[in-house]
Amino acid sequence: MPEMSKRMVEKKTPAADTDLEYVVLCQKGDTEAFAPLLKRHSGKMLNIAYRMLADYDEACDVTQEAFLAAFRAIGSFKAESAFSTWLYRIVVNSVRNRLKQRQSRKQHESASFDETAECPGGCTSCLTRTDEGNPQQEMERREREQAVRVCIKALERDYREVVILRDIQGLSYEEIQAILNIPDGTVKSRLSRARLSLKDCLKKIIGEL
Amino acid sequence: MNQCKDIEKHLPLYDEGILSDREQKAVEEHLAVCADCRRELSFLRKTVQILGGLSPLEEPAWFQQKMMARVRAEGKPESFFKKYLAFLRRSLPVQIMAGLVLAVLSVYVYRAGDEEAGRIVPQVARPALEMPEKKSAKQDMEAASGTLSRPAPSGREISPPARSAPSKSQPTAEGKIGDISEKNLDKRKNELPREPMEAPLAKKDSVAETMRPLTQNLPSAPQPIAESGEKIEERKFSGMAKSRLDKPPASPSASVAQSAASSQAYLFLQVPDAQNAAREVEKILAENNAENVLQHSEKGFVRFTASLPGATWPAILSELRKKGAIREMIPPAADRKQNLAIVIEISAQP
Numbered sequence: 401m402p403e404m405s406k407r408m409v410e411k412k413t414p415a416a417d418t419d420l421e422y423v424v425l426c427q428k429g430d431t432e433a434f435a436p437l438l439k440r441h442s443g444k445m446l447n448i449a450y451r452m453l454a455d456y457d458e459a460c461d462v463t464q465e466a467f468l469a470a471f472r473a474i475g476s477f478k479a480e481s482a483f484s485t486w487l488y489r490i491v492v493n494s495v496r497n498r499l500k501q502r503q504s505r506k507q508h509e510s511a512s513f514d515e516t517a518e519c520p521g522g523c524t525s526c527l528t529r530t531d532e533g534n535p536q537q538e539m540e541r542r543e544r545e546q547a548v549r550v551c552i553k554a555l556e557r558d559y560r561e562v563v564i565l566r567d568i569q570g571l572s573y574e575e576i577q578a579i580l581n582i583p584d585g586t587v588k589s590r591l592s593r594a595r596l597s598l599k600d601c602l603k604k605i606i607g608e609l
Numbered sequence: 610m611n612q613c614k615d616i617e618k619h620l621p622l623y624d625e626g627i628l629s630d631r632e633q634k635a636v637e638e639h640l641a642v643c644a645d646c647r648r649e650l651s652f653l654r655k656t657v658q659i660l661g662g663l664s665p666l667e668e669p670a671w672f673q674q675k676m677m678a679r680v681r682a683e684g685k686p687e688s689f690f691k692k693y694l695a696f697l698r699r700s701l702p703v704q705i706m707a708g709l710v711l712a713v714l715s716v717y718v719y720r721a722g723d724e725e726a727g728r729i730v731p732q733v734a735r736p737a738l739e740m741p742e743k744k745s746a747k748q749d750m751e752a753a754s755g756t757l758s759r760p761a762p763s764g765r766e767i768s769p770p771a772r773s774a775p776s777k778s779q780p781t782a783e784g785k786i787g788d789i790s791e792k793n794l795d796k797r798k799n800e801l802p803r804e805p806m807e808a809p810l811a812k813k814d815s816v817a818e819t820m821r822p823l824t825q826n827l828p829s830a831p832q833p834i835a836e837s838g839e840k841i842e843e844r845k846f847s848g849m850a851k852s853r854l855d856k857p858p859a860s861p862s863a864s865v866a867q868s869a870a871s872s873q874a875y876l877f878l879q880v881p882d883a884q885n886a887a888r889e890v891e892k893i894l895a896e897n898n899a900e901n902v903l904q905h906s907e908k909g910f911v912r913f914t915a916s917l918p919g920a921t922w923p924a925i926l927s928e929l930r931k932k933g934a935i936r937e938m939i940p941p942a943a944d945r946k947q948n949l950a951i952v953i954e955i956s957a958q959p
Contacts (some may be wrong), residue, residue: 431684438676460669469682535659544659560770567660573627588622595621599649599656 419483426474434471441484442467445491452495453563454549462498466491470478481578488571489579494559499557526540544606559594566591612639613646620650624657639793873950874922874941880933883957887911890953895929897921901949909957929953 419440425433427439445466450459470490477486552560561580566587571579577589617638619628623636640647880886887906890913893904899917906912917925922941929935933955941949 429684431681434680435673435677438673438680442668442673442676443665446668446672450666451663456666460672461667463668464672464679466681467676468679471683495776541664545663548659548663563660567657568663570661588627592618592621595653595656598660599652602656602659603652 406607417479417482418500420479423474423477423479423483426471432528434474437483437487438467441487445487447566448488448491448569451552451568452492452560453498454553457540458498462494463491466494469494477513477566482575485575485578487577488565489581492579496557547602547605548598551598551604554601555597559590559597562587562590563598567595613643616643616646617649620646621653623650623654624654661810681721713817722831872919872941872947873939875937875939875952876926876929876935876954876955877937878929878955879936880931880955882959883909883955885909886932886955887913888930889932890955893925899927911955913951913955915951915953916948917951919947922949922951933958 406465417510419437422433422437426437428456446459446463449462450456453462466487470487473490477483487502509545552563555563565576565579568574573584573587577584580587582590616636619632619636622628623633626633628636640650761850765818771925878886878890886907887904890911891902891904894913894917897917898921899915902912902915904911919941
């Protein structure tokens with residue numbers, strides 16, 4: 401209980417939008433000012449894309465598209481929300497478009513997911529920060545992560561988005577509302593259902609948590 | 610059990626602290642007495658913990674460099690080549706086809722434009738290449754005599770001087786008027802249809818030119834006197850007309866003087882009805898033994914050329930005075946024994 405409260409406090413702490421000065425420079429035509437913005441947010445954007453798509457290469461591709469789209473549209477950014485929120489909205493929309501393309505290609509998502517569950521994007525284990533201590537613990541961690549990917553995949557897209565943004569990326573409710581453009585009550589209800597579904601799913605795969 | 614179902618809905622958000630006080634209190638009271646719900650809450654907390662503990666993905670080493678390269682390319686202003694010469698990057702077959710279409714269109718438009726210009730501006734002056742070639746004086750004489758002996762030509766072949774103002778193409782037409790030889794007749798016929806609106810000559814030029822063949826063999830005569838006092842200007846004549854004259858006149862009046870000095874007479878008569886007057890003039894000429902009578906008539910205008918004894922001129926003149934007003938006259942030489950070449954032009958009064 402104390403551990404969870406600590407996490408919540410961390411999540412609710414609003415991050416100061418120090419991106420604005422670079423955004424203004426970009427809006428004035430300074431291309432190089434985009435580099436710090438890219439450095440700050442590329443990791444999180446890639447993670448959001450990857451958790452939603454479950455494919456590392458596709459996630460890299462979508463993240464690049466999202467950054468380019470953001471750079472092209474940076475002139476229209478009016479600081480009504482944090483720049484990061486604006487960026488995450490772009491990447492979520494890019495992911496949605498990619499999922500639609502995937503559906504239109506009639507690609508079997510579950511097959512792709514199974515492949516990537518083993519080694520998404522070629523070598524997931526090489527791309528994730530791992531605790532190289534105890535091999536037993538490392539194996540358990542991998543099993544858990546695989547189970548989580550399967551369960552997240554099993555969620556409906558709306559629930560998946562909320563649980564990824566809240567429980568994996570640790571964004572605040574306000575940020576999630578802004579990114580997904582949905583009301584606060586919807587965010588909470590979706591999150592509640594998503595957590596219950598994930599709990600049931602993980603219980604089935606892992607057994608007693 | 611029903612209470613457990615109701616409480617379970619609130620469990621996922623119980624730890625968030627976002628439930629209402631009533632919901633929060635109800636959950637706490639239920640958890641204190643229900644071991645199953647406590648276990649479910651434990652599972653939920655574990656689930657959230659697992660999600661939060663997922664290893665973050667690291668981006669590939671090239672990711673930021675590649676992204677910045679794309680961003681720089683995107684931010685670079687469009688080059689001149691990309692902006693204005695982008696069409697060059699299109700596929701070659703398309704360019705070839707476009708070139709062919711343009712070439713065909715150009716030729717078509719050029720030809721169509723030429724024909725159109727020919728239809729619209731037929732009176733455009735022909736270049737000097739189409740002018741009648743120079744002929745010897747002998748050929749000219751033959752042609753001149755042939756003019757008199759031939760039956761009356763059609764109006765198109767010997768175009769009478771129009772009473773309207775001369776057009777810009779007059780010099781070209783002048784060059785063709787005097788050239789009525791048999792040799793050139795066919796050529797002229799071919800040319801005329803392309804020039805339906807052949808510019809008319811000024812009256813005086815036409816008179817001088819028409820009289821010239823008639824007076825070639827006639828002896829010299831005194832200087833003519835134009836009743837109207839106007840000077841009859843000499844215009845440039847090309848081809849046969851030029852060759853006919855060994856020495857072109859130095860002044861405009863010299864040409865008229867030369868033609869008048871060879872027992873010719875000219876008279877311009879203005880009458881109320883040109884056609885009636887023409888019939889009467891024809892009758893008068895016949896009565897006075899006129900020969901080689903040529904008549905050319907068009908609307909409101911009639912011209913007679915004839916050859917007659919010089920002695921009959923006074924009688925003809927007095928008859929003509931009765932028919933209408935004599936506006937211009939070049940009287941013949943005093944020698945009445947010689948034959949006289951006359952030109953009588955009759956015009957309706959305006």
